[in-house]
Amino acid sequence: MLATFLNSYWQSICMVLGSIIISIMLALPISYALLCLVINNKSNRLNLTKLPGQALDLFKYIPFLFIALLFVPNNDTLALPNYVMAFIPLSIAGAILLVNYIMREMLSGTKELITTANNFGATPGQIIKFILLPHKAYDLIHHLSKTIIHLATFSTIAGAMGYGGLGQIAAYRALENFNLNYILACALAMLVFIKAVAYTFDLVSHTLQRR
Amino acid sequence: MRQAVILQAQGIASSQHNLNKIDLQLAQNDVVVLIGKNTSGKEHLLQALKCNITLEHGSINFDDKSLDSLPKNEYQLTQRQLAYLNQNPKFIDNLDLFQNIEAIAKICGHSRATYTPYIEDILTYVGLSGKRHYLAANLNPLQRLKLDLARNLYTKPKALLIEDVTNQLDIKSIVEYIELLQRIRQDYKLAIVISSNEIEIIKSLATRAIVLKNGAIIEELTPFELYVSPQSTIAREFLSYICKSELPVSLRKQLKPANNGDTRVLMRIVFSKVTNAEQALAHASQRYEANININLAYQEAVGAKDINIIVAAIKFAKDTQAEFAKSLNEAAIFNEVIGYVSDFS
Numbered sequence: 001m002l003a004t005f006l007n008s009y010w011q012s013i014c015m016v017l018g019s020i021i022i023s024i025m026l027a028l029p030i031s032y033a034l035l036c037l038v039i040n041n042k043s044n045r046l047n048l049t050k051l052p053g054q055a056l057d058l059f060k061y062i063p064f065l066f067i068a069l070l071f072v073p074n075n076d077t078l079a080l081p082n083y084v085m086a087f088i089p090l091s092i093a094g095a096i097l098l099v100n101y102i103m104r105e106m107l108s109g110t111k112e113l114i115t116t117a118n119n120f121g122a123t124p125g126q127i128i129k130f131i132l133l134p135h136k137a138y139d140l141i142h143h144l145s146k147t148i149i150h151l152a153t154f155s156t157i158a159g160a161m162g163y164g165g166l167g168q169i170a171a172y173r174a175l176e177n178f179n180l181n182y183i184l185a186c187a188l189a190m191l192v193f194i195k196a197v198a199y200t201f202d203l204v205s206h207t208l209q210r211r
Numbered sequence: 212m213r214q215a216v217i218l219q220a221q222g223i224a225s226s227q228h229n230l231n232k233i234d235l236q237l238a239q240n241d242v243v244v245l246i247g248k249n250t251s252g253k254e255h256l257l258q259a260l261k262c263n264i265t266l267e268h269g270s271i272n273f274d275d276k277s278l279d280s281l282p283k284n285e286y287q288l289t290q291r292q293l294a295y296l297n298q299n300p301k302f303i304d305n306l307d308l309f310q311n312i313e314a315i316a317k318i319c320g321h322s323r324a325t326y327t328p329y330i331e332d333i334l335t336y337v338g339l340s341g342k343r344h345y346l347a348a349n350l351n352p353l354q355r356l357k358l359d360l361a362r363n364l365y366t367k368p369k370a371l372l373i374e375d376v377t378n379q380l381d382i383k384s385i386v387e388y389i390e391l392l393q394r395i396r397q398d399y400k401l402a403i404v405i406s407s408n409e410i411e412i413i414k415s416l417a418t419r420a421i422v423l424k425n426g427a428i429i430e431e432l433t434p435f436e437l438y439v440s441p442q443s444t445i446a447r448e449f450l451s452y453i454c455k456s457e458l459p460v461s462l463r464k465q466l467k468p469a470n471n472g473d474t475r476v477l478m479r480i481v482f483s484k485v486t487n488a489e490q491a492l493a494h495a496s497q498r499y500e501a502n503i504n505i506n507l508a509y510q511e512a513v514g515a516k517d518i519n520i521i522v523a524a525i526k527f528a529k530d531t532q533a534e535f536a537k538s539l540n541e542a543a544i545f546n547e548v549i550g551y552v553s554d555f556s
Binding site: 112113115119121122129131137138 | 288
């Protein structure tokens, strides 16, 4: 029983950490391209700054569930473990969250800084790299930790849909058999994971700030 | 000898930004101060010179190159030589002073070995060497302006376009800032355009003053001419306001806008040293039966010239005020009515 629990816990952690890595890989180039467009003043027609936010609002839970259902585990087309299949919906959800956070953070209160950098003849890439990133580094780290915590929540939803991890054992074993201890153990384990993530990122942020 | 023209604007106009066919020439070492009311278009003119706003008409030449037709790379390089200093400069607040200038050095593509000693030199030059490791967020307004100057000097500009920065500074800081600008002008041989209604800047730094109204230049004159022979209403009002602010508080409180019969005319009389003013004044007061009570008399250094300023409460026996003023004007003595004060003051 303990082995099953630990295995599920490990699967949950893999789901979250694996998908956050893919999310970052997806979100960075998208954010970079969107920011370049905004800095180049081409965003007026496209209203790009609002796009990720709107997508996020749509995506919050229900569309995530639809995407999760599309890749529902145990189908024979992809011979992958369930929790690895969960990477797909979780990564998409994580990427949209991250793009939204990056865009919002990089463009809030930085208009004058961008104008100043433009006055020095900086390209959008240089503005992002030398001005916005150093200015917003701590906030971005904070948002990354928030995204991981969101993904932990999403992973439990995915688990309930059969993707494995703590969500799955909480739904199928604890709820179906009315095993309260199992539910408490799953909730506690998830809480420990979330606290660990929050603490680690706070530590990184403070260390960077002190430097 | 006339210096080479660095920045030239020809007939620039933009209805959206309230600019109306402005012609402006700036040579090396020129310091032009833009004077005008809040909606006169001073800031927009600076923005236009920096090419930050789209113009409907006219062109801007910088360093013998038209800014409209420059290829992108060259345009970026030119932008660096045309420095723009904001009223409220923004910095990367969580970085220190050195790192803030370092960001500009990186944008310019310079290597660490090149920029490190140069940034330290510039910080020393503007008087911020001891604060190298201060966070930009912890600077006071004067230090922020100095850092902005340092950041802009890094790119070795040929012209500085400065917004009205003095309104956030106290008198001591204004003097310190002006001294720094004077030093920069001498050492870097820059052309400077400042949008400011600060009289200290006009007196001690400007080589020309440009009066703007509704986005058009209505008068262009030297600081000396601004004091002794302003033509436009805006320039006259500007000087009148300055004069009122320099009056003793007791006298300022007594000022009335109209003559009630029992009041004296408070007049500001300005003349240069070369004018035989004492004689002309004495002659006019005798001829027009004017009883002159001098409230304030002082000498001002405007650029390289000295001028004398008298603020006097004058009582006329007959209705001869207009003739009195005319006779002073004929003797090259500028005079204007500031207001009216009680006969017994």
